[in-house]
Amino acid sequence: MALMISHFQWKPLFKKERLPGWKISFYHKGIHYEGIYHKSGEIEWGSTYPPHDDEPSLKSEIHELMLFHIYE
Template sequence: MFQHFQVQTILPTQQHLGWKFSFFYKQRKISGLYHPNGQIDWESPLTFLENRNLIEKQVHDLMLFHIYDHER
């Protein structure tokens, strides 16, 4: 469903602020900030997304893989 999912850690000082992520969905670039508590702040307008809940679930699943499983 997503293409080119990318994650970048945000570490301005000693405090971990979260992860910046981006991906393409239906030929549109979508980006946002994923917080350590699982909250998502979207940087891209999501007004065209008809399946927002499904997309947020997939972002959570991908972030769990990139944050926890991938770093082992």
Template sequence: MLVHFQYKPLQHKQRNQSWLFSFYFQGQFTSGTYYYDGTIEWDSPPKQLDNEEDLKHAIHDLMLYHVYEDEHQPQE
């Protein structure tokens, strides 16, 4: 399970947007860059990873949720 998921944009409102992300997975700090096309580049990949595709899918789902939510939240 991913805990303490965080992300921040590297470039604001660019066509080829990318984000830094980090989280803890199985008690280990993990970070990387998520690109607009769904590509993930690991900075510190998890060491004991049974199924990397499942982890990438979870990151992709979280990014879609958070990026979509941020763009469509009403401004106060």
């Protein structure tokens, strides 16, 4: 079951660079999350961490969004 992510945004960590990572932000269940999406697919969460039960599904959905936007 996919979780509902809204207002997903990403931008490179460094100007004119596609690597090594991207800043991401989105809303889930009305809570704003930010983090860094690394080339390896790992997510370094900002000050707000998602609930433990939601994290695996959120990571999967974010990975799919990044594949679509970055590696198209």
